[in-house]
Amino acid sequence: MSSTFHDKSNAFLKEESRSNWHDKALWYVREKRDNAMSDVPDWEKLRTAASRIKAHTLTHLDAYLLDFEAAAAANGVRVHWAKDATEHNRAIYEILKGHEVTKVVKSKSMLTEECGLNPYLEARGVEVIDTDLGERIIQLKGEPPSHIVLPAIHITKEEVSEIFHSAWGTQQGNSDPKYLTLAARASLREDFMTSGAAITGVNFAIAETGEVVVCTNEGNADLGTHIHPLQIHSMGIEKLIPRRTDLGVFTRLLARSATGQPITVYTSHFQRPKPGGEMHIVIVDNGRSRRLGEETFWSSLKCIRCGACINTCPIYRRSGGHSYGHTIPGPIGSILAPDTDLRRYSQLPFASTLCGSCSEVCPVQIDIHNQLYRWRQVAVGQGQVSGLKSRMMRIAGKILANPRWYRRVMSMMRWGMKWLPASWLHHRWNAWAKGRSMPQIKNKNDE
Ligand code: SF4
Structure with a gap:
C-alpha cells in the first residue's frame, strides 16, 4: 500500500471536528437501528432465519443459480455470466454499444464500484451518471464512497454546496439542504431524460421466479428503469435467495439494520422486460466462488450490505471509510479485502478492537470479529506483519x-x-x- 490505513486514519483524525461529527452521525444511525430493532419482538428469530436461508442457498448455490437463470430466461430476460470484473464490464459495455448508448444512468451498486465499471465505460466514451444523491456528490468530487449505504457521510453540507456550485453554478455559500436537494433533482432529471439506458445493482435475486429486487430510498433505480427500454441489472452470485416467501425475512431486517427505517421507501421487483424493451442481468463471480470454498471465511458471503457493522464499529467511526483503501470499508470490508489481496490489505484485520459489536448487530449473524481474528493469524502466518x-x-x-x-x-x-x-x-x-x-x-x- 502506498499509504497505509494508519496514515490515512491519522490524517482523518487530524481534522478533529470532522472526525467528531462523523463518529456522532454514525452512532446516531446505530441508535436508530437499535430502536427499530426493539419494535420487532422476533428480531433474533428473524436473524437466525436469515442466516439459515443464506447458509442453505450458499451451500446449494450451483443449483439455485441454474434455477434462477432458467426462470429469468423464461421471463424473456437475457442472462450474462461474468467470472471477473473485466468480463462484467465488457458484458455491460457490449450491451450499451449494441444500442449505441453513450450516456447511462446508474443507481447505487457496490458491485459496479468493485468492478470499476464507471472508469471502464468512461474510457470507452460512455458517460455514467450516478443517480443516488450521495453517490452523485462523491462522483462530482471525484472520490469513491466512504460507506456502503451512506456514501457521502464524510462530507459536510457546506462542502456539498461548494461541489454543486462548481459543477452546476448554484448559489455560492447556500448550504440549505432543501435548496441543494432541489438543485440535484433538477440536474438529475435532465440526466434521466438525456441518457439511453439504466443500470442498477441488485439486493436480492429470487431463484424460483427469476426476478431481481432492488431496495432504494430515492426511487432513482425505478425512474431509470421505467424511462429507458434498456435496463441492466448487475448482481453478485451471493445475492440469491430461493423463494419469494423468503424475501420478507430480509426486507424486515435490511432497512432496520441499515438506517433504522421499518422498510426502504422503494422495494422494486423487476421480473421481465417492458413491452418492446430489453432486460439484462449480469451475474458476477469475481472471487466469490473461491471464497465459498474457504472453511473459515465462506459465511462472509451471507452479507446483505446493510452497513450496520460499519455504523457500530468504533474504529470505522473514528477513521472514516477512505482510510481502508478498499471498496467496502469497516469490519465487513476488513474480512473481504484480505481475501482479494492479503499483502495489500494485511493491516485491515488489525483495524479492530475485536469488541464483537459488529457480529452483534449483523442481521445475518456473520461472526465478523472471529473472522477478523482469524485473518490476523493468516496475516502473521504468511509474514504479512512487520x-x-x-x-x-x-x-x-x-x-x-x-x-x-x-x-x-x-x-x-x-x-x-x-x-x-x-x-x-x-x-x-x-x-x-x-x-x-x-x-x-x-x-x-x-x-
Ligand atoms: S456483515 Fe452483516 S452487518 Fe455488516 S454489512 Fe454485511 S449484513 Fe450488514
Whole structure:
C-alpha cells in the first residue's frame, strides 16, 4: 500500500471536528437501528432465519443459480455470466454499444464500484451518471464512497454546496439542504431524460421466479428503469435467495439494520422486460466462488450490505471509510479485502478492537470479529506483519503464558506508571500512546 490505513486514519483524525461529527452521525444511525430493532419482538428469530436461508442457498448455490437463470430466461430476460470484473464490464459495455448508448444512468451498486465499471465505460466514451444523491456528490468530487449505504457521510453540507456550485453554478455559500436537494433533482432529471439506458445493482435475486429486487430510498433505480427500454441489472452470485416467501425475512431486517427505517421507501421487483424493451442481468463471480470454498471465511458471503457493522464499529467511526483503501470499508470490508489481496490489505484485520459489536448487530449473524481474528493469524502466518510487531507479539505471548513472568512484568509496569514521568510513555516514537492517557495507579491500601 502506498499509504497505509494508519496514515490515512491519522490524517482523518487530524481534522478533529470532522472526525467528531462523523463518529456522532454514525452512532446516531446505530441508535436508530437499535430502536427499530426493539419494535420487532422476533428480531433474533428473524436473524437466525436469515442466516439459515443464506447458509442453505450458499451451500446449494450451483443449483439455485441454474434455477434462477432458467426462470429469468423464461421471463424473456437475457442472462450474462461474468467470472471477473473485466468480463462484467465488457458484458455491460457490449450491451450499451449494441444500442449505441453513450450516456447511462446508474443507481447505487457496490458491485459496479468493485468492478470499476464507471472508469471502464468512461474510457470507452460512455458517460455514467450516478443517480443516488450521495453517490452523485462523491462522483462530482471525484472520490469513491466512504460507506456502503451512506456514501457521502464524510462530507459536510457546506462542502456539498461548494461541489454543486462548481459543477452546476448554484448559489455560492447556500448550504440549505432543501435548496441543494432541489438543485440535484433538477440536474438529475435532465440526466434521466438525456441518457439511453439504466443500470442498477441488485439486493436480492429470487431463484424460483427469476426476478431481481432492488431496495432504494430515492426511487432513482425505478425512474431509470421505467424511462429507458434498456435496463441492466448487475448482481453478485451471493445475492440469491430461493423463494419469494423468503424475501420478507430480509426486507424486515435490511432497512432496520441499515438506517433504522421499518422498510426502504422503494422495494422494486423487476421480473421481465417492458413491452418492446430489453432486460439484462449480469451475474458476477469475481472471487466469490473461491471464497465459498474457504472453511473459515465462506459465511462472509451471507452479507446483505446493510452497513450496520460499519455504523457500530468504533474504529470505522473514528477513521472514516477512505482510510481502508478498499471498496467496502469497516469490519465487513476488513474480512473481504484480505481475501482479494492479503499483502495489500494485511493491516485491515488489525483495524479492530475485536469488541464483537459488529457480529452483534449483523442481521445475518456473520461472526465478523472471529473472522477478523482469524485473518490476523493468516496475516502473521504468511509474514504479512512487520518484524517488530511479530517479535513484540511473541514476547507478549511468552509473558502471558507464564504466570510468574506475568506477575513480575505487571508489578514493573505498575511501578513505572506510578513513578516514571509521563514523557516516558508519551513521546513521538510511541504511536500507541498517542491520544491515550493512562489511569492513575492507586496504592494497595487506597479506597
Ligand atoms: S456483515 Fe452483516 S452487518 Fe455488516 S454489512 Fe454485511 S449484513 Fe450488514
